[in-house]
Amino acid sequence: MRSKSKYLLFLFPILLFFGFQLIEQKAPVSSDWPEITQTAKPWTRWWWMGNAVDEKNLSKLLETYNAAGLGGVEIAPIYGAKGYEDRYIDFLSEDWLSMLDFTVTKANSLGMGVDITQGTGWPYGGPQVSLVNAATRMVIQDYEKADGKALATPILFQKKKESQPDAQLIAVMAYDENNKAIEITKFVDQDGKLNWNEPGSYQIKAIFLDKTxxxxxxxxxxxxxFTLDHFSKSAVDAYNSYFEKAFAGKDYGFRAFYNDSFEVYGADFTSSLFEEFKKRRGYDLKEFLPYLESEENTEIVRRVKSDYRETINDLLLNNFTKNWTDWAHSQSKLTKNQAHGSPGNLLDLYAAVDIPECETFGSSYFPIPGLRRDSADIRNVDPDPIMLKFASSAAHLTGKNLVSSETFTWLGEHFKSSFSQMKPEVEQAFLAGVNHIFYHGVTYSPEDVSYPGWLFYASLNLTQQNSLWPHFKGFNDFIARSQAILQTGQADNELLVYWPVYDVWAEPKGKMEMITVHAVDEWLHPTEFYKQSKKLMELGYSLDFISDDMIAKSKVNKGLIQTSDKNSAKVLIIPETEFMPIETLQIILKLAENGAKIIFQSKPKSIPGYHSDQKSKESTFNQLWSSIVFKEGKSKVGKGEIYLSDNLSKTLEELEIYREKLVDSGLDFIRRKVADGTYYFVVNHSADPISQTISLNTKAGTIMAMDPLTGKRGTISLESTADGTNVNLYLKSGESIFLKTFDEKVDLGIHAWPDYRKSVATTDISKNWKLAFTQGQPKLPVPQSMDTIKSWTNIGDPEADDFSGQASYSSEFDFKKSEGKHYLLTIDKVYESAKIWINGEYAGNSWSIPYQLDISEHLVNGKNTIKIEVANLMANSIRYLDRNGIEWRNYHEINFVNIDYKPFDASNWKTMPSGLDGKIQISEYY
Known part of the structure; x- marks a missing residue:
């Protein structure tokens, strides 16, 4: 008995452990929406005009923002409004720090977050930036020295303005007719006289360190x-030190420092560049200046420029981005950075911060019927969602969860952007991997400033004075629900596509290669990288972009390429590439040896940069490539495989890496992997409704549909297949939905998802409505009665034409309701957002195409009442102000401009339709 007791005592902890394991495995699966966290809610850039802020208005505005569903603010101090100079507060003064402290404390009490721009306006700079630490450029002055004759012209910096400071002479170089260089700096005296007269004719180049x-x-x-010299570590350290001293002695509790897109114009140099170049590239750039200045499409010009641009990248990455992030971490803060616009490797720059941030700029075309996109009100910019993937890829591959976006910059002309226009734009960002939206933006405007309040010069202006504001929470809730899922689990992308940045850096035109959003037609669209990535995405593959450095940091785990503890992919694709470093090819071969699968579209043609032993290095590269022995386009390398194929999709099928065929129907998607299954975000941006069986490359026991517009959930019937799961899906044009696939069959305890494919009966309630104006500008029009519902800008009332605000349509109707049926209220046209009450109960918000809402639980048999509160755009009331000469824009610096950056004037605008129009119907469904 004693020995058996001992045996049982020994077994008890083991049985207990496995018992807990079984309990954990059999724990009920939740069908709830993921928690709406602070970061799940959208945040906004918060313009502090003139820093003219006070505690009373800060408190009230933060409460207003919180009530509207915003999760946080990003403080961005800028120029101020005229006439309020007595309220201005100097940046980083004791008063300003007191306002920051109050803001963070108040925000925290509301559960909101705060980020701050580390400076004012943009880019980084300010009064603390000395001339030595200011943005720097290389100025090269040319002189011709004839054979046997001394240089008559003194080598002195040629100022363009008398007020311009003297530039520092860095070096003087002489080049013979073969561009062989001799440094002759020591022969130049303090008066600029060149005391050097070697036989022969020379081109003389004097190199000056100048300030932009x-x-x-x-x-x-x-x-x-002055703007900061981002390439100088000492300049960046001094800049950070200034803020460290300003914040010393108190933790102000904000989350992150933020850095805007790189708009440092003309900065292409720093005092240590030649030294750093020689250390990193192995030769003296001064000896190759004729090639750096040339735009001839020759091999040596391209190689020298590539080396120069890579060096600039190294300095920006190490001296600014990584250095800045390390410093921020020492202050217990995060960093949020927009890498685009810079001259560096976007992937590595994004990856070096805590929250990579991209930007949506301008308006995209979507063929959604009824979606307004007036050519007169949009920028001449075509946003490319692939550009957004540089930020999301960097986050995914390095295991960072948040990918932010400066969203809706110049989506349309001021005061003309609706929620229905914003929805597909933000969905497009979600599909590209964005999951932390920041609006651009909201302007701090004190209570005593009359309508329309203080406004930033660029749209989008969503302020508390905006006529859409009372309906803003509905839009914010849609984003919050979406981001709650998109911030859950991990990205689920099977492909890695190599970005050949050296091909970009080898562009012979120009000196710097600024990789900007607006120049994608030059550096992105013509490349095979872009064409193949776009093609693969359109075929239904999920992918991320990868850099040379990210490849170097990857390893192989169970046949997958693991880029971090939180991310792995099935295959690495190398699109057609002109330049690839030897080191990258070596690492790719090592990954293959350890079990990775690699696909080359073609052999990389060469190695990047200029080398004194070019032939030897090219030979090494070619020998490495030759070590891959292809048989019918396939090579077994160690435990892995390398393919040579121009038909990437065919090779992926051979590798049993399958595309999501749901895209064949016109749907777009993105996936997130979680512990018990997979989330699919599925969007219909096509022109037609989609009603068909779609296949998912995920084996599921149960599938739940989740509507981010309403928060409603329901189970969907499924059919298991050999490759995954089939589901019947119906999405009208403009609709989106989340599908949650559960690995096991589970009882979620929720109803089945309604089938809205075909109605069995329809009731038209378009007749006999009353209209009352409730709140808005410039004055409330008189109430109206309507035989048939129509927009309030179509009733022949000039005051209604000028009105911006909210108005309520109300009516009564008789209705026969059947148990177990679903009833969908549809409105043909909503200008621009509708809140709906049925029988006095709030039923929901309808602000996006298609304008519909399930009102089943609110209807009763017999007589029903309906009230629809509509909020329109600000455009009509702004037109009224301009037509009547009422001054409302009076700011320092840029004041206020239209979408083409010309003086803003709304007086000639046409009336924007407002209210409801077309049929209003209730359709019955089984």
């Missing part, structure tokens, strides 16, 4: 000064 003179753009009081 760029000042901070849109600076706030206390923030005026």
């Amino acid at each position: 003179g760029q000042m901070v753009k849109r600076a706030a009081p206390g923030g005026v000064g």
Whole structure:
């Protein structure tokens, strides 16, 4: 008995452990929506005009923002409004820090977050930036020295303005007719006389370290000064030190420092560049200046420029981005950075911060019927969602969860952007991997400033004075529900596509290669990288972009390429590439040896950069490539495989890496992997409704549909297949839905998802409505009665034509309701957002195409009442102000401009339709 007791005592912990394991495995699966966290809610850039803020208005505005569903603010101090100079507060002064402290404390009490721009306006800079630490450029002055004759012209910096400071002479180089270089700096005296007269004719180049003179753009009081030299570690350290001292002694509790897109114009140099170049590239750039300046499409020009641009990248990445992030971490803060616009490797720059941030700029075309896109009100910019994937790829591959976006910049002309226009734009960002939306933006405007309040010069202006504001929470809730899922689990992308940045850096035109959003037609669209990535995505593959450095940091785990502890992919694709470093090819071969699968579209043609032993290095590269022995396009390398194929999709099928065929129907998607299954975000941006069986490359026991517009959920019937799961899906044009696939068959305890394919009966309630104006500008029009519902800008009332605000349509109707049926209210046209009450109960918000809402639980048999509160755009009331000469825009610096950056004037605008129009119907479904 004693020995048996001991045996049982020994077994008890083991049985207990496995018992807990079984309990954990059999724990009920939740069908709830993921928690709406602070970061799941959208945040906004918060323009502090003139820093003219006070505690009373800060408190009230934060409460207003919180009530509207915003999760946080990003403080961005800028220029101020005229006439309020007595309220201005200097940036980083004791008063300003007190306002920051109050803001963070108040925000925290509301459960909101705060980020701050580390400066005012943009880019980084200010009065603390000395001339030595200011943005720098290389100026090269040319002289011709004839054979046997001394140089008559003194080598002195040629100022373009008398006020321009003297530039520092760095070096003087002489080049013979074969461009062989001799440094002759020591022969130049203090008066600029060249005491050097070697036989022969020479081109003389004097290299000066000059300052760009760029000042901070849109600076706030206390923030005026030179732009920072981002390539200089000492300059960046001094800049960070200034803020460290300002914040010393108190933790102000904000989350992150933020850095805007790289708009440092003309900065292409720093004092250590030649030294750093020689250390990193192995030769003296000064000896190759004729090639750096040339735009001839020759091999040596392209190689020298590539080396120069790579060096600039190294300095930006190490001296600014990584250095800045390390410093922020020492202050217990995160960093949020927009890498686009810079001259560096976007993937590595994004990856070096805590929250990579991309930007949506301008308006995309979507063929959704009824979606307004007036050519007169949009920028001449075609956003490309692939551009957004540079930020999301960097986050995914390095295991960072948040990918933010500066969203809706110049989506349309001021005061003309609706929620229905914003929805497909933000969905497009979600599909590209964005999951942390920041609006651009909201302007702090005090209570005593009359309508329309203080406004930033660029749209989108969503402020508390905006006529859409009372309906803003509905849009914010849609984003919050979506991001709650998109921030859950991990990205589920099977492909890695190599971005050949050296091909970009080898562009013979120009000196710097600024990789901007607006120049994608030059550096992105013509490349095979772009064409193949776009093609693969259109075929239904999920992918991320990968850099040379990210490849170097990857390893193989169970045949998958693991880029971090939180991310892995099935295959690495190398699109047609002109330049690839030897080191990258070596690492790719090592990955293959350890079990990775690699596909080359073609052999990389060469190695990047200029090398004194070019032939030897090219030979090494070719020998490495030759070690891959292909048989019918396939090579077994160690435990892995390397393919040579121009038909990527065919090779992926051979590798049993399958595309999501749901895209064949016209749907777009993105996936997130979670512990018990997979989330699919599925969007119909096509022109037609989609009603068909779609296949998912995920084996599921149960599938739940989740509507981010309403938060409603329901189970969907499924059919298991050999490759995954089939589901019947119906989405009208403009609709989106989340599908949650559960690995096991589970009882979620929720109803089945309604089938809205075909109605069995329809009731038209378009007749006999009353209209009452409730709140808005410039004055409330008189109430109206309507035989048939129509927009309030179509009733022949000039005051209604000028009105921006909210108005309520109300009516009564008789209805026969059947148990177990679903009833969908549809409105042909909503200008621009509708809140709906049925029988006095709030039923929901309808602001996006298609304008519909399930009102089943609110209807009763017999007589019903309906009230629809509509909020329109600000455009009509702004037109009224301009037509009547009422001044409302009066700001320092840029004041207020239209979408083409010309003086803003709405007086000639046409009336924007407002209210409801067309049929209003209730359709019955089984």
